[in-house]
Amino acid sequence: MPLIFGKSGEEFEVTTIQGGKGFLKKLMEMGIYSGIRVRIILNPGNGPIIIALSDTRIALGKGMAAKIIVRKLS
Template sequence: MSVEKLPLAMVAAEERVTVVAVVGDAAVQKRLVDLGVVVGKELTVTQRQADGPMVVAIDDARLALGLEVTQKVFVTPVREAEKV
């Protein structure tokens, strides 16, 4: 079974996803780790603008992430069966 991996920048609002990879230089990766955006973490896109920033919910926090950053975070959709 193949898992569909896509950049966070392509995820629609209200979608729940799991982080599977973070690419980019050490500074970008450290910043994302500091924000809690790490492999295995589930998050929900709460707001997004076409070709612009998005707001994601991680645990009890809301984070605004720019387009360049969201292109470096790769995610897979959370399937309904996995949400239970």
């Protein structure tokens, strides 16, 4: 499922990232790539979201979060 549909507090594993090459590369170099675990800190529902990459907090635009496909971890 796209990351944007996740709720605050839920944890995910990134499976794939859709989108153009530049976009993909930038995300990967920031540490978001398939296999990595992310947690949603805040998803207000209609705008950008905040995710956690271990101790780092990253704000992601709505469009970007829609292109990151994840699998929910129980």
